[in-house]
Amino acid sequence: MQLLSLTYERFRNLSRVELVPGPKATVAVGENGQGKTNLLEGLYFLATLKPLRAAKLSELVAFGQTTARVTGRFLLSGAEREISVEVAAGSRHAFVDGKRASSLEAYFGGVSVVAFTPDDLQVVKGGPEGRRNFLDRAVFNRFPAFLTESREYGRALKSRNRLLKEGAPAAHLSAWDATLARVGARLWSRRRSLMGELGARAQTAFSRIGRTEDPARYLYLPSHLEEVDFAGATELQLQLALAAALDQRLQRDQERGFTSVGPHVDDLELSLGTHAARAFASQGQARALVLAWKVAEIENLHAHSGFLPLLLLDDVSSELDPERNQFLMGYLAESGAQVFLTTTDPALVQRAAGLGTVWYRVKAGTVERADP
Ligand SMILES: Nc1ncnc2c1ncn2[C@@H]1O[C@H](COP(=O)(O)OP(=O)(O)OP(=O)(O)O)[C@@H](O)[C@H]1O
Numbered sequence: 001m002q003l004l005s006l007t008y009e010r011f012r013n014l015s016r017v018e019l020v021p022g023p024k025a026t027v028a029v030g031e032n033g034q035g036k037t038n039l040l041e042g043l044y045f046l047a048t049l050k051p052l053r054a055a056k057l058s059e060l061v062a063f064g065q066t067t068a069r070v071t072g073r074f075l076l077s078g079a080e081r082e083i084s085v086e087v088a089a090g091s092r093h094a095f096v097d098g099k100r101a102s103s104l105e106a107y108f109g110g111v112s113v114v115a116f117t118p119d120d121l122q123v124v125k126g127g128p129e130g131r132r133n134f135l136d137r138a139v140f141n142r143f144p145a146f147l148t149e150s151r152e153y154g155r156a157l158k159s160r161n162r163l164l165k166e167g168a169p170a171a172h173l174s175a176w177d178a179t180l181a182r183v184g185a186r187l188w189s190r191r192r193s194l195m196g197e198l199g200a201r202a203q204t205a206f207s208r209i210g211r212t213e214d215p216a217r218y219l220y221l222p223s224h225l226e227e228v229d230f231a232g233a234t235e236l237q238l239q240l241a242l243a244a245a246l247d248q249r250l251q252r253d254q255e256r257g258f259t260s261v262g263p264h265v266d267d268l269e270l271s272l273g274t275h276a277a278r279a280f281a282s283q284g285q286a287r288a289l290v291l292a293w294k295v296a297e298i299e300n301l302h303a304h305s306g307f308l309p310l311l312l313l314d315d316v317s318s319e320l321d322p323e324r325n326q327f328l329m330g331y332l333a334e335s336g337a338q339v340f341l342t343t344t345d346p347a348l349v350q351r352a353a354g355l356g357t358v359w360y361r362v363k364a365g366t367v368e369r370a371d372p
């Protein structure tokens with residue numbers, strides 16, 4: 001897969017920008033607040049239909065405008081294809097070669113992206129929600145259907161929680177319980193599959209970059225699911241177990257006004273040796289855990305699809321110590337993937353930027369070719 005060109009229209013502070021990326025590395029250099037992250041965010045949104053950091057889609061639309069659009073021309077298995085996403089009235093609309101995308105499969109068809117942001121570096125020490133999102137971005141990359149499935153789950157959860165808050169009778173909840181149990185079991189099974197593929201790869205990658213004696217461990221286990229063996233259960237057994245847990249916790253949920261069991265309350269456990277990384281890892285170790293996960297994700301996508309994902313790195317070098325930055329830049333240069341980096345300081349990314357690197361300077365939402 002190769003990205004041939006990118007166009008932004010009214011996307012955040014990029015009123016109209018056209019980019020022709022390099023076949024390997026493309027680096028956007030600029031001062032703070034000029035639009036570097038916006039460039040990556042637009043590309044991430046195009047390739048995933050999910051915002052990278054916006055809480056609401058409408059935040060992506062330039063101030064004072066009503067629609068935003070990002071378009072990319074890709075080379076996929078020898079054929080050129082244009083995909084495009086538009087935000088209008090708070091909704092997104094996806095297009096393939098100018099026509100509304102008939103399905104997500106048609107839209108994504110081989111396009112994938114792994115992003116690496118300073119926010120990612122915080123997930124080890126942060127709260128469970130950040131780790132769930134972190135995990136789910138990887139699940140979604142590997143299984144695009146997860147996007148629809150997790151939205152369906154989210155809608156059912158919202159409805160059930162609303163009924164709980166209103167003190168609705170149990171009979172009104174049961175329709176949502178059935179959906180939650182069925183779709184929740186699907187989300188569990190997706191996350192389990194991803195962890196099965198990624199856990200060991202991430203552990204190996206960590207041993208290459210961690211400079212830590214203790215092995216890393218990445219573990220996902222649903223909370224409050226005591227009755228069933230998560231690793232060995234069928235999806236139907238998971239569904240029955242979730243239905244039973246919803247039932248068992250009904251009174252507590254009614255008192256508290258929210259649903260206390262299901263994929264939306266779980267955590268991704270990261271540890272070093274026998275210690276929880278959240279409490280005991282150093283900053284450097286925590287960052288290495290994240291880095292190893294991303295490396296594993298790239299290798300895993302490549303192994304399963306035959307394509308390398310696009311890699312987006314938002315000002316990551318300034319957050320890493322020099323040795324880990326060297327590792328990362330070396331890895332990127334050797335990976336063969338098409339990479340997009342932003343930085344305020346070109347010197348930090350020199351090593352990833354080999355021959356044929358395309359440099360852009362970003363200033364107040366405008367982007368121009370400029371060698372450093
Ligand atoms: N919807 C929007 N419409 C117009 N401008 C926006 C919108 N959202 C954000 N901006 C502007 O975009 C700019 C920030 O862009 P961005 O986050 O890409 O900066 P950056 O170059 O990555 O900076 P840093 O180096 O600090 O990370 C800010 O000036 C902000 O006001």
Ligand SMILES: [Mg+2]
Pocket residue numbers: 036037038314315
């Ligand atoms: Mg930024």
